[in-house]
Amino acid sequence: MFPELNHLLNTTPDKAEQGKLTLLCDAKTDGSFLVHHFLSFYLKANCKVCFVALVQSFSHYGIVGQKLGVSLTAARERGQLVFLEALKTSVDIFFQPPVEPHPLQFLREASAGNLQPLFEFVREALKPEDGGEAKWRHPVLLVDDLSVLLSLGVGAVAVLDFIHYCRATVCTELKGNVVALVHDSGDSEDEENDLLLSGLSHQSHLILRAEGLATGFCRDVHGQLRVLWRRPSWPAAQRDRSLTYQYKIQDKTVSFFAKGLSPAVL
Amino acid sequence: MAAVSTCGPGPGNRGSEAVAVDRSSATSFQRRGPRAGGTDGSGLRLVSIAGTRPSVRNGQLLVSTGLPALDQLLGGGLAVGTVLLIEEDKYNVYSPLLFKSFLAEGVVNGHTLLVASAKEHPADTVQELPAPLLDDSYKKEFDEDGCNDKTPDSHMKMKIAWRYQLLPKMEQVGPVLSSRFGHYYDVSKKIPQELLQTAKWHGFFLPDNMPSPLALEPGHLTHGYTMLLEFIKKVISEEGVDGSNPQKKQRNILRIGIQSLGSPLWGDNSCCAESGDSGHSLTKFLYVLRGLVRTSLSACVVTVPAHLIQSKAITARVTNLSDTVVGLESFAGSERETNPFYKDYHGLMHIRQIPRLNNLICDESDVKDLAFKLKRKLFTIESYRLRVPRSKLRNPGPHCTMGADGYRLHLPPDLSDAASRWCAQDPARATPPLGPGCSGLARGEKHLDF
Numbered sequence: 001m002f003p004e005l006n007h008l009l010n011t012t013p014d015k016a017e018q019g020k021l022t023l024l025c026d027a028k029t030d031g032s033f034l035v036h037h038f039l040s041f042y043l044k045a046n047c048k049v050c051f052v053a054l055v056q057s058f059s060h061y062g063i064v065g066q067k068l069g070v071s072l073t074a075a076r077e078r079g080q081l082v083f084l085e086a087l088k089t090s091v092d093i094f095f096q097p098p099v100e101p102h103p104l105q106f107l108r109e110a111s112a113g114n115l116q117p118l119f120e121f122v123r124e125a126l127k128p129e130d131g132g133e134a135k136w137r138h139p140v141l142l143v144d145d146l147s148v149l150l151s152l153g154v155g156a157v158a159v160l161d162f163i164h165y166c167r168a169t170v171c172t173e174l175k176g177n178v179v180a181l182v183h184d185s186g187d188s189e190d191e192e193n194d195l196l197l198s199g200l201s202h203q204s205h206l207i208l209r210a211e212g213l214a215t216g217f218c219r220d221v222h223g224q225l226r227v228l229w230r231r232p233s234w235p236a237a238q239r240d241r242s243l244t245y246q247y248k249i250q251d252k253t254v255s256f257f258a259k260g261l262s263p264a265v266l
Numbered sequence: 267m268a269a270v271s272t273c274g275p276g277p278g279n280r281g282s283e284a285v286a287v288d289r290s291s292a293t294s295f296q297r298r299g300p301r302a303g304g305t306d307g308s309g310l311r312l313v314s315i316a317g318t319r320p321s322v323r324n325g326q327l328l329v330s331t332g333l334p335a336l337d338q339l340l341g342g343g344l345a346v347g348t349v350l351l352i353e354e355d356k357y358n359v360y361s362p363l364l365f366k367s368f369l370a371e372g373v374v375n376g377h378t379l380l381v382a383s384a385k386e387h388p389a390d391t392v393q394e395l396p397a398p399l400l401d402d403s404y405k406k407e408f409d410e411d412g413c414n415d416k417t418p419d420s421h422m423k424m425k426i427a428w429r430y431q432l433l434p435k436m437e438q439v440g441p442v443l444s445s446r447f448g449h450y451y452d453v454s455k456k457i458p459q460e461l462l463q464t465a466k467w468h469g470f471f472l473p474d475n476m477p478s479p480l481a482l483e484p485g486h487l488t489h490g491y492t493m494l495l496e497f498i499k500k501v502i503s504e505e506g507v508d509g510s511n512p513q514k515k516q517r518n519i520l521r522i523g524i525q526s527l528g529s530p531l532w533g534d535n536s537c538c539a540e541s542g543d544s545g546h547s548l549t550k551f552l553y554v555l556r557g558l559v560r561t562s563l564s565a566c567v568v569t570v571p572a573h574l575i576q577s578k579a580i581t582a583r584v585t586n587l588s589d590t591v592v593g594l595e596s597f598a599g600s601e602r603e604t605n606p607f608y609k610d611y612h613g614l615m616h617i618r619q620i621p622r623l624n625n626l627i628c629d630e631s632d633v634k635d636l637a638f639k640l641k642r643k644l645f646t647i648e649s650y651r652l653r654v655p656r657s658k659l660r661n662p663g664p665h666c667t668m669g670a671d672g673y674r675l676h677l678p679p680d681l682s683d684a685a686s687r688w689c690a691q692d693p694a695r696a697t698p699p700l701g702p703g704c705s706g707l708a709r710g711e712k713h714l715d716f
Contacts, residue, residue, distance in 0.1 A: 188579055
């Protein structure tokens, strides 16, 4: 996790909020550093994490996690982390029909109607253990990323349904959090993606949007992060808060600063 | 910055490998070797396979793309386990050169090849691979075609500090003179037969694999794609590159080359689809391909006729599903062919995306304005900004408005009068709104660049 981002979001691993849907969005840049942040944040907060990794392999997250101070292998072994490595299992499921319902079953269908097997997998992974003693704090679902599901033949409505079901189970019933990454395609007229993005933005409590700079490539400032707090449940008296920062990604951390005040410029 | 760091350990590749080993033992950071799923149990080791080297930044295993300039731009080479997507130029003249250089590099290094095409039989493709240039003769090639930053002492052999002679000059996006990792190819000659005989390759030609009409495919991919995926999976397990047989002989890299993926010749109608929702064959294929490549010791190059794809949504999705994306834009048939600004070049090269593997940051080159040219024998990539020699500067014309046309200059403000001298009106008007330095890191609006 990045300490500066924790400052900005006003959270620490000890007092993480519960029951929230966080939307990570990137436009014209790569927002995967946010996924690494939340993964290590929730592992450090001693939460049970179910990570649906659709685009990268386990070792990728593991190596970056080590730089950020968490060991994914150890977390998986002690049961804190349930990792669905889609790249590896997609090959198996594509060539042979699965014996029992598999979370990635939609790969075998022409245009998948729903993501129910995937939801069942998540629910199974995050259900509280019977036997009384709770080892972990609230459960967390992390998805990286949802836009690739659209490329695999799943409709935007099916993805929205999936997130709705996850939110109902994880956020409301189990008092946990859901974090999902969606790419914003910008001007590339991807209607399904826009539908997904606006649907999710509407129901999220916190939106983190990583954008490329309007002026193009810069060596010292890698992009701009917009943080938008939304309180759909609160009465309209409280307005949504929004902050914008610019950031630079370094080897083991990301430094944030106010717009125009990059240390390279000052 | 990134360019310097990758050509730093240029002299002596073995030296760079040794450095990497020392670095890894100095930290408690356990670095894995190649990203093969089956080799998880073997722990820390640096695999020494011919024709590969670990990346300077994170120890990722790299192979050469066959074009040392492109290797430098991609941060040292193509990472094993990733997919490089090449967007073909309009008349498909130059992208086959990149494709064949990649395969030829595999032959020279002794890697196994897998060539798939719907148009040209793989046997013909393999026969037409370019011949590698031996260590000394490529220097002659560069000199013949008029390297414009020749210094008087470039021909002098250094006797005492001979290592310094191998260090490349910093300004050009030129060759890194390490002959063991990347090789230069003479595109006018074919690869010698004796080299080909030692090469091991597998070919997939679509017309030979046509279906029985009643077959039903999983995931409803186009039949050609399904057959190709099964073929690739079969070759991967036969060659043992997925680590399934740890007692097998010497490990080797599998180089996969797929030509013109997404074109109608594969039976895919992604080019004609108007929106993203009809036909997910191409995107599903890329996803499963990436899964196959990621879990084995292979590197894949795919060329896609991006100019045929009508829907921007599909282009964006295809870009997101690949690791590295490079685009070629040739000047043939456009008004830039006769533009004096581009007279030495045949087209532009765009690096659209570079992956961040095992890392928060990626190895992005600072050089953004890239153009390629096909000289008589060599295909090279250069930056077209830095090459104008002083002698060709015109008289001080009207002050060139920087920012109009998105004209970008790399000079600090005090040299702006020198810049305006070569910012003559006609070329400036015809130059494109120069793309923001798109490398996937940050893309901005079209006309503003600093």
